[in-house]
Amino acid sequence: MSEKEILNTDILRARIAELEYGKSEKISVEGIRKIYIEETGMEPPGEITIYHSSDTQGIEELKSNGKDSGFDGTIIHFYNPAKNINRSYTITRGSETLEDGGKGHPHDWIYNGLGIFTGKINEQFADAKRFDMMVTQKITEKVEKETQELRLQKSAIGHSLGGNLVQMLQLTTNSFDNVYALNDAPPSAYQLALVDSYFRFSLADKFNRDPENFDELYTIPPAELKSFAEEYYKEKGANIHHLTAQEDVLYGVSGVRGFLDLGDRTFVDTDPGFAGLRGTFANLSDKDLQVLQMFLATMAPYYQENGMDGLMRGLIGVDQEFYTLLDTIEAEWGKLMDGPDWSSVDVNIAVPAGGFPSRVVNVTVPLPIPEFPTELVYALxxxxxxxxxIGKRLAKLSENLPALINMAAGVTLIIRYEIASYLNEIEGHIHNITKSIGSLGDLLIKDLFDPGIADYEKYVIGILDVAATIMQETANIKDKFKKIFDGSIEFIDGFGKAAEAHGVAHVASSLAAQDGKRYVGNDMYRFKVTSEGQRIEVNLSSAVRIYQIGIDKYQDKADMLNKLKESYHRQYLDDFQTRKSRLIGAINDMEANPHSYRYLLPGGDVEMRGISVHESINPLDAIFTDTFEDAFHYFQAEQTKGIEQLRSIRSSIEKLFQEDKNISTIFDLR
Incomplete structure (x- = not known):
């Protein structure tokens, strides 16, 4: 059994983790081979199989049923029984602003708040655990068919939110030999308390809290909670290895309440002139953080039940059901005003019977009073x-806005006024709704069913006016929350250095800078500084692609040219020689066997004594053959020139970076 990691450097792991963010395609065998060859100058040591969460039935079924947690991940399996290699790497993707290529909901960021910070939801963790277990079973069954002795060795790699997920998997399942967390969102004690009941009961026992009342955990002093949790998970977290840029924005916020620091940590100083954000976020009040935490915790059940629609219901009381209700009222009110059904009453009438006693007859009499639709009554x-x-939800939101405003003001002047002003505007929108509602809610509940059409009309018109105000103002509130969210992302991006430091490629570039390398996306750039101080930089990945594709294209052209030559020789030169040979053979036969050709002469008594043929067979016209030969020569020269140019570019790069012996191999391996 090979105990060594296959992805055995931070740069290798970081570059392959970056592949998980590919916008146009998934992690592929070709992409892994390319990076492995570029970094090691060698072929990967085993067969590579890729398992994507998007291709895993259990995960995709949840998404298709509207239960998309936002989780995305890949498992890479290296297998070579001859070298005792049977190792997998579970790679979980980090936070994306929006799902589905920017068209979906911000599930990752909601999970950051509700899942990590409050510990109230665990869907992404549950999907990551399910995915890892299902693929591990597939790999095990596949390997067991070939050998019973080669145990699967597992490692995990995660960046950002993905780093949080792989740590959570290790702390709760202890199934990995090593976990590599790159600029990770640290796990929180609240998050672990949700998924690990043993830990939750240990917390409750230590701090005298009710284990069934999760909200009581928020009242545990953060420093004491952190100390206890880190000691509790110390052993399982010993093989967690952090690679962290000192300037990373997530490292900046990792000091707030509940977050844990487990395993060892290697820091990368990606910009010596920038101190990072940790000191900035240290200004946040723990009291305000607790208020925010407990408020967000109340939103979790709504999000779990109905996703984004449910979250808006919990936050401001308005969801799609509310709009459907308004549509129902408008439709039913239209029916009432356009032409309602008429009510009727049964009346007993005494009818005279010609001197006999009157006879009572029951008659149904229509009344000019419209019958109020029961659907409208119910909907109202x-x-x-x-x-x-809605009034209660907005009142609760209004109570928590001061803490949010304080936090916005406490982070930095850059967003203090912008986000704080949005929060103040939200307060104004809430006030407008509350004022509009007034006492109408109570009146509706008490007096709605009074039997007067005038009263009904008054209440219907009044409640539709209130509904219109709610629709307008809640749309404004949603818009402000969106601007806060967008502003927060822009705020992080606006820090530039902190946002850049968070990226995986930037961390890899910082690690490789001393070797004259940097990375942009999935491409490796090589650079060196001349003795005159001039920096020369080459996109090595692109140069290798151009060289290999160019050589392949010229080889294709060479194959085609050879086929054309073969066809030319076969259909023209060889065919001409074949025809000429047949003709000469026929002539020789006539001269050798003249009697056989007597039938060619007229008359029956003629004797054929001999035939002599004086043949003159012209060769193929030189213009014809020269045209072909010139064309073949031209194409051959063009091919030779192109290959020489490609080899010249390769040779120049190899000479420029002659100290790196791997470059020649990188050009050759595929």
Whole structure:
């Protein structure tokens, strides 16, 4: 059994983790081979198999059923029984602003808040665990068919949110030999308390809290909670290896309440002139953080039940059901005003019977009073209850806005005024809704069913006015929250150095800078500084692609040219010689066997004594053959010239970086 890591350097792991963010394609065998060859100058040591979460039935079924947690991941399996290699790498993707290539919901960032910070949801962790278990079983079954003795060795790599997920998997399952967390979002004690009941009960026992009341965990002093949790998971976390840029934005926020630091950590100083954000986020009040934490915790059930729509219901009381309710009321009210059904009453009438006693007859009499639609009555009642709910939700949101404003003001002047002003505007929108609702909610519940069409009309018109205000103002609130979210992302991007330091490629570039390398996306750039101080830089990955594709194209052209030559010789030169040979053979036969050709002469008594043929067979026209030969020569010369140019470019790069013996191999290996 080979105990060595195959992806055995931080740069290799970082570059392959970067592949998980590929916008146009998934992690591929070709992409892994390319990076491995570029970094090691050798072929990967075994057969590579890729397993994607998007191709895993259990994960995709949840997504297709509207239960998309936002999780994405890949497992890479290296297998070579001859070298005792049977190792997998579980790679979990980090936070994306929006799912589905920027068209979906911000599930990752919601999970960062509700899952990591509050510990109230665990869907991404559950999907990561399910994915890892399912693929591990597939690999094990596949290997066991060939050998019973080669144990699967597992490692995990994760960046950002992905780094959080692989740490959570290790702390709860202890299934990895090594875990590599790159600029990770650290796990929190609250997150672990949700998925690890033993830990939650240990917390409750240590700090005298009710294990069934999760919210009581938020009242544990953060420093004491951190100390206890880190000691509890110390052994399982010993093989977690962090690679962290000192300037990374997530490292900046990792000091706030609940976050844990387990395993060993290697720092990379990607910019000596920038101190990072840790000191900035240290200014946040723990009291305000606790208020935010407990408020966000109340949103988790709504998000779990109905995703983004449920989250908006929990936050401001408005969801798609609310809009459907308004559509129902408008439709039913239209039916009432356009032409309602008429009510009727049964009346007993005494009818005279010609001197006999009157006979009582029951008659149904129409009344000019419209019958109020029961659907409208029900919908108005439901809307009244919903208006009351909206008022309560907005009141709760309003209570927590001061803490949010304080936090926005405490981070930095760059966003203090912008985000704080949005939060103040939200307060204004909430006030407008509350004012509009007034006492209408109570009146509707108490007096809605009074039997007067005038009263019904008054309440319907009034409640539709309130609904219109709610729709407008809640749209404004949503817009402000979106601007806060976008502003926060822009704020992080605006820090530039902190955002850049968070990227995997930037960390890899910082590590490789001393070797004259940097990385842009999945490409390796080589650079060196001349004695005159001039920096020369080459996109080596692109140069290798151009060289290999060019050589392949010229080889294709060479194959085609050879086929054309063969066809030319076969159909023209060889065919001419074949025809000429047949003709000469026929002539020789006539001269050798003249009697056989007597039938060619007229008359029956003629004797054929001899035939003599004086042949003159011209060769193929030189213009014809020269045209072909010139064309073949031209194409051959062009091919030779192109290959020489490609080899010249390769040779120049090899000479420029002659100290790196791997470059020649990189050009040759594929």
């Amino acid at each position: 009642g439901q809307l009244g209850l919903r208006v009351e709910e």
